[in-house]
Amino acid sequence: MTVLETTELYRFFHAGDDEVVALGGVSLTLDPGEFTALRGPSGSGKSTLLACLSGIDEPDGGTVSILGERMTRRPESYRARLRARHFGMLMQSGNLFGHLTVRANIHLQMQISGSDRPGEIDGLLGSLGLDGLAxxxxxxxxxxxxxxAGLAVALAANPSILLCDEPTAEVDAATEERVIDRLVDICRRGTAVLVVTHSGALAARADRVIDIRDGRIVHD
Ligand SMILES: Nc1ncnc2c1ncn2[C@@H]1O[C@H](COP(=O)(O)OP(=O)(O)OP(=O)(O)O)[C@@H](O)[C@H]1O
Structure with missing residues:
Protein backbone atom coordinates (compact mmCIF):
# COMPACT_ATOMS: atom_id res chain seq x y z
CA MET A 1 0.00 0.00 0.00
CA THR A 2 1.19 3.53 -0.78
CA VAL A 3 2.30 5.28 2.41
CA LEU A 4 1.65 8.82 1.32
CA GLU A 5 -0.24 10.27 -1.63
CA THR A 6 -0.81 13.85 -2.73
CA THR A 7 -2.97 15.11 -5.55
CA GLU A 8 -2.55 18.57 -7.07
CA LEU A 9 -1.23 20.36 -3.97
CA TYR A 10 -1.36 24.15 -4.17
CA ARG A 11 -0.06 26.64 -1.63
CA PHE A 12 -0.09 30.41 -2.13
CA PHE A 13 1.46 33.14 0.01
CA HIS A 14 0.68 36.83 -0.21
CA ALA A 15 2.92 39.81 0.47
CA GLY A 16 1.03 43.01 -0.20
CA ASP A 17 -0.30 42.78 -3.77
CA ASP A 18 2.15 40.04 -4.70
CA GLU A 19 1.21 36.40 -4.75
CA VAL A 20 3.85 33.67 -4.42
CA VAL A 21 2.92 30.24 -5.74
CA ALA A 22 4.93 28.11 -3.31
CA LEU A 23 3.32 24.88 -4.58
CA GLY A 24 1.78 24.84 -8.04
CA GLY A 25 0.04 21.47 -8.30
CA VAL A 26 2.27 18.77 -6.77
CA SER A 27 1.12 15.18 -7.15
CA LEU A 28 3.26 12.36 -5.82
CA THR A 29 3.11 9.01 -4.10
CA LEU A 30 5.64 7.52 -1.69
CA ASP A 31 5.81 3.76 -1.17
CA PRO A 32 7.06 1.71 1.78
CA GLY A 33 10.81 1.18 1.71
CA GLU A 34 11.38 3.89 -0.89
CA PHE A 35 14.28 6.31 -0.36
CA THR A 36 13.52 9.58 -2.18
CA ALA A 37 15.73 12.65 -2.46
CA LEU A 38 14.01 16.00 -3.07
CA ARG A 39 16.17 18.65 -4.69
CA GLY A 40 15.53 22.22 -5.74
CA PRO A 41 16.98 25.71 -5.49
CA SER A 42 16.27 28.01 -2.58
CA GLY A 43 12.66 29.16 -2.66
CA SER A 44 11.47 26.33 -4.92
CA GLY A 45 8.94 25.05 -2.36
CA LYS A 46 10.73 22.17 -0.62
CA SER A 47 10.00 23.22 2.97
CA THR A 48 6.44 24.18 2.07
CA LEU A 49 5.92 20.74 0.57
CA LEU A 50 7.25 18.98 3.69
CA ALA A 51 5.01 21.13 5.89
CA CYS A 52 1.95 20.26 3.77
CA LEU A 53 2.83 16.55 3.59
CA SER A 54 3.04 16.35 7.38
CA GLY A 55 -0.09 18.40 8.05
CA ILE A 56 1.86 21.16 9.82
CA ASP A 57 0.62 23.47 7.07
CA GLU A 58 -2.70 23.18 5.25
CA PRO A 59 -2.51 23.49 1.45
CA ASP A 60 -4.87 25.88 -0.36
CA GLY A 61 -5.86 23.12 -2.77
CA GLY A 62 -5.39 19.40 -3.26
CA THR A 63 -5.25 16.51 -0.82
CA VAL A 64 -2.71 14.59 1.24
CA SER A 65 -3.47 11.04 2.40
CA ILE A 66 -1.42 8.94 4.78
CA LEU A 67 -1.95 5.17 4.55
CA GLY A 68 -5.23 5.82 2.77
CA GLU A 69 -6.55 8.29 5.34
CA ARG A 70 -7.12 11.87 4.20
CA MET A 71 -5.22 14.40 6.27
CA THR A 72 -6.12 17.64 4.53
CA ARG A 73 -9.20 19.66 5.56
CA ARG A 74 -9.20 18.03 8.99
CA PRO A 75 -8.93 19.88 12.32
CA GLU A 76 -5.39 20.58 13.48
CA SER A 77 -5.83 18.18 16.42
CA TYR A 78 -6.74 15.37 14.00
CA ARG A 79 -3.73 16.12 11.80
CA ALA A 80 -1.48 16.22 14.87
CA ARG A 81 -2.70 12.76 15.91
CA LEU A 82 -1.95 11.34 12.46
CA ARG A 83 1.45 13.05 12.53
CA ALA A 84 2.33 11.57 15.93
CA ARG A 85 1.24 8.11 14.84
CA HIS A 86 2.86 7.90 11.41
CA PHE A 87 5.55 10.54 10.89
CA GLY A 88 9.15 11.05 11.88
CA MET A 89 10.31 14.55 11.06
CA LEU A 90 13.46 16.58 10.98
CA MET A 91 12.57 20.11 9.94
CA GLN A 92 14.86 23.11 9.40
CA SER A 93 13.57 24.72 12.57
CA GLY A 94 14.82 21.68 14.50
CA ASN A 95 12.81 19.28 16.61
CA LEU A 96 14.64 19.23 19.95
CA PHE A 97 13.24 20.62 23.19
CA GLY A 98 15.95 22.95 24.50
CA HIS A 99 15.40 22.16 28.17
CA LEU A 100 15.78 18.38 27.68
CA THR A 101 18.98 16.43 27.07
CA VAL A 102 19.40 14.57 23.78
CA ARG A 103 18.57 11.32 25.59
CA ALA A 104 15.41 12.79 27.14
CA ASN A 105 14.32 14.21 23.76
CA ILE A 106 14.65 10.77 22.14
CA HIS A 107 12.99 9.01 25.07
CA LEU A 108 10.07 11.42 24.97
CA GLN A 109 9.57 10.74 21.24
CA MET A 110 9.60 6.99 21.91
CA GLN A 111 6.93 7.42 24.56
CA ILE A 112 4.78 9.66 22.31
CA SER A 113 4.92 7.15 19.48
CA GLY A 114 4.04 4.29 21.79
CA SER A 115 7.24 2.25 21.55
CA ASP A 116 9.29 2.90 24.68
CA ARG A 117 12.75 1.39 24.01
CA PRO A 118 15.19 3.40 26.16
CA GLY A 119 17.80 0.63 25.88
CA GLU A 120 18.18 1.46 22.19
CA ILE A 121 19.03 5.16 22.63
CA ASP A 122 22.82 4.80 22.88
CA GLY A 123 22.95 2.49 19.85
CA LEU A 124 20.83 4.89 17.84
CA LEU A 125 23.12 7.81 18.72
CA GLY A 126 26.21 5.73 17.95
CA SER A 127 24.88 4.86 14.49
CA LEU A 128 24.70 8.59 13.75
CA GLY A 129 28.19 9.37 15.06
CA LEU A 130 26.87 10.97 18.26
CA ASP A 131 28.55 8.74 20.86
CA GLY A 132 28.94 10.46 24.20
CA LEU A 133 26.47 13.25 23.50
CA ALA A 134 23.35 11.67 25.03
CA ALA A 149 20.27 14.48 17.19
CA GLY A 150 17.04 15.71 15.58
CA LEU A 151 17.28 12.84 13.13
CA ALA A 152 17.69 10.43 16.08
CA VAL A 153 14.42 11.80 17.50
CA ALA A 154 12.72 11.32 14.12
CA LEU A 155 14.03 7.75 13.84
CA ALA A 156 12.99 6.95 17.43
CA ALA A 157 9.36 7.19 16.35
CA ASN A 158 9.88 4.13 14.12
CA PRO A 159 7.69 5.96 11.61
CA SER A 160 5.80 4.86 8.50
CA ILE A 161 7.22 7.93 6.81
CA LEU A 162 10.32 9.94 7.59
CA LEU A 163 10.60 13.53 6.32
CA CYS A 164 13.99 15.20 6.67
CA ASP A 165 15.14 18.66 5.70
CA GLU A 166 18.92 18.65 5.04
CA PRO A 167 19.95 15.94 7.54
CA THR A 168 23.59 16.00 6.38
CA ALA A 169 24.22 19.74 6.27
CA GLU A 170 27.37 20.76 8.15
CA VAL A 171 28.89 17.27 8.43
CA ASP A 172 32.09 15.75 7.04
CA ALA A 173 32.00 13.10 4.29
CA ALA A 174 32.53 10.13 6.64
CA THR A 175 29.71 11.22 8.96
CA GLU A 176 27.48 11.88 5.98
CA GLU A 177 27.97 8.27 4.84
CA ARG A 178 26.96 7.03 8.32
CA VAL A 179 23.80 9.13 8.24
CA ILE A 180 22.95 7.91 4.74
CA ASP A 181 23.58 4.29 5.86
CA ARG A 182 21.11 4.84 8.72
CA LEU A 183 18.49 6.26 6.33
CA VAL A 184 18.95 3.33 3.94
CA ASP A 185 18.65 0.99 6.92
CA ILE A 186 15.28 2.35 8.06
CA CYS A 187 14.06 2.25 4.45
CA ARG A 188 14.95 -1.42 4.19
CA ARG A 189 12.74 -1.98 7.24
CA GLY A 190 9.79 -0.50 5.36
CA THR A 191 9.76 3.22 6.15
CA ALA A 192 9.19 5.62 3.25
CA VAL A 193 11.94 8.25 3.46
CA LEU A 194 11.81 11.68 1.80
CA VAL A 195 14.91 13.82 2.23
CA VAL A 196 15.43 17.40 1.14
CA THR A 197 19.08 17.61 0.21
CA HIS A 198 21.73 19.42 -1.77
CA SER A 199 24.10 16.48 -1.28
CA GLY A 200 25.19 14.58 -4.39
CA ALA A 201 26.32 11.69 -2.19
CA LEU A 202 22.85 11.35 -0.69
CA ALA A 203 21.03 11.68 -4.03
CA ALA A 204 23.34 8.99 -5.47
CA ARG A 205 22.17 6.50 -2.80
CA ALA A 206 18.45 7.32 -3.18
CA ASP A 207 16.06 5.03 -5.08
CA ARG A 208 14.42 8.09 -6.57
CA VAL A 209 15.30 11.75 -7.08
CA ILE A 210 12.60 14.41 -7.43
CA ASP A 211 13.52 17.89 -8.67
CA ILE A 212 11.25 20.81 -7.83
CA ARG A 213 11.34 24.30 -9.40
CA ASP A 214 8.95 27.15 -8.69
CA GLY A 215 6.60 24.84 -6.78
CA ARG A 216 6.33 22.21 -9.51
CA ILE A 217 7.94 18.81 -9.97
CA VAL A 218 10.12 19.04 -13.05
CA HIS A 219 11.79 15.62 -12.75
CA ASP A 220 10.80 12.42 -10.96
N1 LIG B 1 5.10 31.95 5.45
C1 LIG B 1 5.41 32.45 4.25
N2 LIG B 1 4.98 33.68 3.88
C2 LIG B 1 5.26 34.19 2.67
N3 LIG B 1 5.97 33.53 1.73
C3 LIG B 1 6.43 32.30 2.03
C4 LIG B 1 6.18 31.70 3.30
N4 LIG B 1 6.76 30.48 3.32
C5 LIG B 1 7.35 30.32 2.12
N5 LIG B 1 7.15 31.41 1.34
C6 LIG B 1 7.61 31.58 -0.04
O1 LIG B 1 7.26 30.41 -0.76
C7 LIG B 1 8.31 30.03 -1.64
C8 LIG B 1 8.78 28.64 -1.29
O2 LIG B 1 9.44 28.68 -0.03
P1 LIG B 1 10.08 27.40 0.66
O3 LIG B 1 10.58 27.82 2.01
O4 LIG B 1 9.13 26.27 0.60
O5 LIG B 1 11.33 27.11 -0.32
P2 LIG B 1 12.55 26.10 -0.11
O6 LIG B 1 12.74 25.40 -1.41
O7 LIG B 1 12.34 25.27 1.10
O8 LIG B 1 13.76 27.11 0.13
P3 LIG B 1 15.13 26.92 0.99
O9 LIG B 1 15.94 25.87 0.26
O10 LIG B 1 15.77 28.25 0.93
O11 LIG B 1 14.73 26.50 2.38
C9 LIG B 1 9.40 31.09 -1.49
O12 LIG B 1 9.21 32.05 -2.52
C10 LIG B 1 9.12 31.68 -0.14
O13 LIG B 1 9.56 33.03 -0.07
Missing amino acids: DMLPAHLSGGEAAR
Missing part, protein backbone atom coordinates in the same frame (compact mmCIF):
# COMPACT_ATOMS: atom_id res chain seq x y z
CA ASP A 135 23.42 13.77 28.17
CA MET A 136 24.10 17.12 26.48
CA LEU A 137 21.54 19.88 26.12
CA PRO A 138 20.80 20.91 22.49
CA ALA A 139 22.36 24.37 23.01
CA HIS A 140 25.73 22.71 23.60
CA LEU A 141 25.74 20.84 20.26
CA SER A 142 27.19 22.06 16.97
CA GLY A 143 24.78 22.67 14.08
CA GLY A 144 25.60 19.34 12.46
CA GLU A 145 25.31 17.47 15.78
CA ALA A 146 21.95 19.09 16.50
CA ALA A 147 20.65 18.06 13.06
CA ARG A 148 21.74 14.45 13.67
Whole structure:
Protein backbone atom coordinates (compact mmCIF):
# COMPACT_ATOMS: atom_id res chain seq x y z
CA MET A 1 0.00 0.00 0.00
CA THR A 2 1.19 3.53 -0.78
CA VAL A 3 2.30 5.28 2.41
CA LEU A 4 1.65 8.82 1.32
CA GLU A 5 -0.24 10.27 -1.63
CA THR A 6 -0.81 13.85 -2.73
CA THR A 7 -2.97 15.11 -5.55
CA GLU A 8 -2.55 18.57 -7.07
CA LEU A 9 -1.23 20.36 -3.97
CA TYR A 10 -1.36 24.15 -4.17
CA ARG A 11 -0.06 26.64 -1.63
CA PHE A 12 -0.09 30.41 -2.13
CA PHE A 13 1.46 33.14 0.01
CA HIS A 14 0.68 36.83 -0.21
CA ALA A 15 2.92 39.81 0.47
CA GLY A 16 1.03 43.01 -0.20
CA ASP A 17 -0.30 42.78 -3.77
CA ASP A 18 2.15 40.04 -4.70
CA GLU A 19 1.21 36.40 -4.75
CA VAL A 20 3.85 33.67 -4.42
CA VAL A 21 2.92 30.24 -5.74
CA ALA A 22 4.93 28.11 -3.31
CA LEU A 23 3.32 24.88 -4.58
CA GLY A 24 1.78 24.84 -8.04
CA GLY A 25 0.04 21.47 -8.30
CA VAL A 26 2.27 18.77 -6.77
CA SER A 27 1.12 15.18 -7.15
CA LEU A 28 3.26 12.36 -5.82
CA THR A 29 3.11 9.01 -4.10
CA LEU A 30 5.64 7.52 -1.69
CA ASP A 31 5.81 3.76 -1.17
CA PRO A 32 7.06 1.71 1.78
CA GLY A 33 10.81 1.18 1.71
CA GLU A 34 11.38 3.89 -0.89
CA PHE A 35 14.28 6.31 -0.36
CA THR A 36 13.52 9.58 -2.18
CA ALA A 37 15.73 12.65 -2.46
CA LEU A 38 14.01 16.00 -3.07
CA ARG A 39 16.17 18.65 -4.69
CA GLY A 40 15.53 22.22 -5.74
CA PRO A 41 16.98 25.71 -5.49
CA SER A 42 16.27 28.01 -2.58
CA GLY A 43 12.66 29.16 -2.66
CA SER A 44 11.47 26.33 -4.92
CA GLY A 45 8.94 25.05 -2.36
CA LYS A 46 10.73 22.17 -0.62
CA SER A 47 10.00 23.22 2.97
CA THR A 48 6.44 24.18 2.07
CA LEU A 49 5.92 20.74 0.57
CA LEU A 50 7.25 18.98 3.69
CA ALA A 51 5.01 21.13 5.89
CA CYS A 52 1.95 20.26 3.77
CA LEU A 53 2.83 16.55 3.59
CA SER A 54 3.04 16.35 7.38
CA GLY A 55 -0.09 18.40 8.05
CA ILE A 56 1.86 21.16 9.82
CA ASP A 57 0.62 23.47 7.07
CA GLU A 58 -2.70 23.18 5.25
CA PRO A 59 -2.51 23.49 1.45
CA ASP A 60 -4.87 25.88 -0.36
CA GLY A 61 -5.86 23.12 -2.77
CA GLY A 62 -5.39 19.40 -3.26
CA THR A 63 -5.25 16.51 -0.82
CA VAL A 64 -2.71 14.59 1.24
CA SER A 65 -3.47 11.04 2.40
CA ILE A 66 -1.42 8.94 4.78
CA LEU A 67 -1.95 5.17 4.55
CA GLY A 68 -5.23 5.82 2.77
CA GLU A 69 -6.55 8.29 5.34
CA ARG A 70 -7.12 11.87 4.20
CA MET A 71 -5.22 14.40 6.27
CA THR A 72 -6.12 17.64 4.53
CA ARG A 73 -9.20 19.66 5.56
CA ARG A 74 -9.20 18.03 8.99
CA PRO A 75 -8.93 19.88 12.32
CA GLU A 76 -5.39 20.58 13.48
CA SER A 77 -5.83 18.18 16.42
CA TYR A 78 -6.74 15.37 14.00
CA ARG A 79 -3.73 16.12 11.80
CA ALA A 80 -1.48 16.22 14.87
CA ARG A 81 -2.70 12.76 15.91
CA LEU A 82 -1.95 11.34 12.46
CA ARG A 83 1.45 13.05 12.53
CA ALA A 84 2.33 11.57 15.93
CA ARG A 85 1.24 8.11 14.84
CA HIS A 86 2.86 7.90 11.41
CA PHE A 87 5.55 10.54 10.89
CA GLY A 88 9.15 11.05 11.88
CA MET A 89 10.31 14.55 11.06
CA LEU A 90 13.46 16.58 10.98
CA MET A 91 12.57 20.11 9.94
CA GLN A 92 14.86 23.11 9.40
CA SER A 93 13.57 24.72 12.57
CA GLY A 94 14.82 21.68 14.50
CA ASN A 95 12.81 19.28 16.61
CA LEU A 96 14.64 19.23 19.95
CA PHE A 97 13.24 20.62 23.19
CA GLY A 98 15.95 22.95 24.50
CA HIS A 99 15.40 22.16 28.17
CA LEU A 100 15.78 18.38 27.68
CA THR A 101 18.98 16.43 27.07
CA VAL A 102 19.40 14.57 23.78
CA ARG A 103 18.57 11.32 25.59
CA ALA A 104 15.41 12.79 27.14
CA ASN A 105 14.32 14.21 23.76
CA ILE A 106 14.65 10.77 22.14
CA HIS A 107 12.99 9.01 25.07
CA LEU A 108 10.07 11.42 24.97
CA GLN A 109 9.57 10.74 21.24
CA MET A 110 9.60 6.99 21.91
CA GLN A 111 6.93 7.42 24.56
CA ILE A 112 4.78 9.66 22.31
CA SER A 113 4.92 7.15 19.48
CA GLY A 114 4.04 4.29 21.79
CA SER A 115 7.24 2.25 21.55
CA ASP A 116 9.29 2.90 24.68
CA ARG A 117 12.75 1.39 24.01
CA PRO A 118 15.19 3.40 26.16
CA GLY A 119 17.80 0.63 25.88
CA GLU A 120 18.18 1.46 22.19
CA ILE A 121 19.03 5.16 22.63
CA ASP A 122 22.82 4.80 22.88
CA GLY A 123 22.95 2.49 19.85
CA LEU A 124 20.83 4.89 17.84
CA LEU A 125 23.12 7.81 18.72
CA GLY A 126 26.21 5.73 17.95
CA SER A 127 24.88 4.86 14.49
CA LEU A 128 24.70 8.59 13.75
CA GLY A 129 28.19 9.37 15.06
CA LEU A 130 26.87 10.97 18.26
CA ASP A 131 28.55 8.74 20.86
CA GLY A 132 28.94 10.46 24.20
CA LEU A 133 26.47 13.25 23.50
CA ALA A 134 23.35 11.67 25.03
CA ASP A 135 23.42 13.77 28.17
CA MET A 136 24.10 17.12 26.48
CA LEU A 137 21.54 19.88 26.12
CA PRO A 138 20.80 20.91 22.49
CA ALA A 139 22.36 24.37 23.01
CA HIS A 140 25.73 22.71 23.60
CA LEU A 141 25.74 20.84 20.26
CA SER A 142 27.19 22.06 16.97
CA GLY A 143 24.78 22.67 14.08
CA GLY A 144 25.60 19.34 12.46
CA GLU A 145 25.31 17.47 15.78
CA ALA A 146 21.95 19.09 16.50
CA ALA A 147 20.65 18.06 13.06
CA ARG A 148 21.74 14.45 13.67
CA ALA A 149 20.27 14.48 17.19
CA GLY A 150 17.04 15.71 15.58
CA LEU A 151 17.28 12.84 13.13
CA ALA A 152 17.69 10.43 16.08
CA VAL A 153 14.42 11.80 17.50
CA ALA A 154 12.72 11.32 14.12
CA LEU A 155 14.03 7.75 13.84
CA ALA A 156 12.99 6.95 17.43
CA ALA A 157 9.36 7.19 16.35
CA ASN A 158 9.88 4.13 14.12
CA PRO A 159 7.69 5.96 11.61
CA SER A 160 5.80 4.86 8.50
CA ILE A 161 7.22 7.93 6.81
CA LEU A 162 10.32 9.94 7.59
CA LEU A 163 10.60 13.53 6.32
CA CYS A 164 13.99 15.20 6.67
CA ASP A 165 15.14 18.66 5.70
CA GLU A 166 18.92 18.65 5.04
CA PRO A 167 19.95 15.94 7.54
CA THR A 168 23.59 16.00 6.38
CA ALA A 169 24.22 19.74 6.27
CA GLU A 170 27.37 20.76 8.15
CA VAL A 171 28.89 17.27 8.43
CA ASP A 172 32.09 15.75 7.04
CA ALA A 173 32.00 13.10 4.29
CA ALA A 174 32.53 10.13 6.64
CA THR A 175 29.71 11.22 8.96
CA GLU A 176 27.48 11.88 5.98
CA GLU A 177 27.97 8.27 4.84
CA ARG A 178 26.96 7.03 8.32
CA VAL A 179 23.80 9.13 8.24
CA ILE A 180 22.95 7.91 4.74
CA ASP A 181 23.58 4.29 5.86
CA ARG A 182 21.11 4.84 8.72
CA LEU A 183 18.49 6.26 6.33
CA VAL A 184 18.95 3.33 3.94
CA ASP A 185 18.65 0.99 6.92
CA ILE A 186 15.28 2.35 8.06
CA CYS A 187 14.06 2.25 4.45
CA ARG A 188 14.95 -1.42 4.19
CA ARG A 189 12.74 -1.98 7.24
CA GLY A 190 9.79 -0.50 5.36
CA THR A 191 9.76 3.22 6.15
CA ALA A 192 9.19 5.62 3.25
CA VAL A 193 11.94 8.25 3.46
CA LEU A 194 11.81 11.68 1.80
CA VAL A 195 14.91 13.82 2.23
CA VAL A 196 15.43 17.40 1.14
CA THR A 197 19.08 17.61 0.21
CA HIS A 198 21.73 19.42 -1.77
CA SER A 199 24.10 16.48 -1.28
CA GLY A 200 25.19 14.58 -4.39
CA ALA A 201 26.32 11.69 -2.19
CA LEU A 202 22.85 11.35 -0.69
CA ALA A 203 21.03 11.68 -4.03
CA ALA A 204 23.34 8.99 -5.47
CA ARG A 205 22.17 6.50 -2.80
CA ALA A 206 18.45 7.32 -3.18
CA ASP A 207 16.06 5.03 -5.08
CA ARG A 208 14.42 8.09 -6.57
CA VAL A 209 15.30 11.75 -7.08
CA ILE A 210 12.60 14.41 -7.43
CA ASP A 211 13.52 17.89 -8.67
CA ILE A 212 11.25 20.81 -7.83
CA ARG A 213 11.34 24.30 -9.40
CA ASP A 214 8.95 27.15 -8.69
CA GLY A 215 6.60 24.84 -6.78
CA ARG A 216 6.33 22.21 -9.51
CA ILE A 217 7.94 18.81 -9.97
CA VAL A 218 10.12 19.04 -13.05
CA HIS A 219 11.79 15.62 -12.75
CA ASP A 220 10.80 12.42 -10.96
N1 LIG B 1 5.10 31.95 5.45
C1 LIG B 1 5.41 32.45 4.25
N2 LIG B 1 4.98 33.68 3.88
C2 LIG B 1 5.26 34.19 2.67
N3 LIG B 1 5.97 33.53 1.73
C3 LIG B 1 6.43 32.30 2.03
C4 LIG B 1 6.18 31.70 3.30
N4 LIG B 1 6.76 30.48 3.32
C5 LIG B 1 7.35 30.32 2.12
N5 LIG B 1 7.15 31.41 1.34
C6 LIG B 1 7.61 31.58 -0.04
O1 LIG B 1 7.26 30.41 -0.76
C7 LIG B 1 8.31 30.03 -1.64
C8 LIG B 1 8.78 28.64 -1.29
O2 LIG B 1 9.44 28.68 -0.03
P1 LIG B 1 10.08 27.40 0.66
O3 LIG B 1 10.58 27.82 2.01
O4 LIG B 1 9.13 26.27 0.60
O5 LIG B 1 11.33 27.11 -0.32
P2 LIG B 1 12.55 26.10 -0.11
O6 LIG B 1 12.74 25.40 -1.41
O7 LIG B 1 12.34 25.27 1.10
O8 LIG B 1 13.76 27.11 0.13
P3 LIG B 1 15.13 26.92 0.99
O9 LIG B 1 15.94 25.87 0.26
O10 LIG B 1 15.77 28.25 0.93
O11 LIG B 1 14.73 26.50 2.38
C9 LIG B 1 9.40 31.09 -1.49
O12 LIG B 1 9.21 32.05 -2.52
C10 LIG B 1 9.12 31.68 -0.14
O13 LIG B 1 9.56 33.03 -0.07
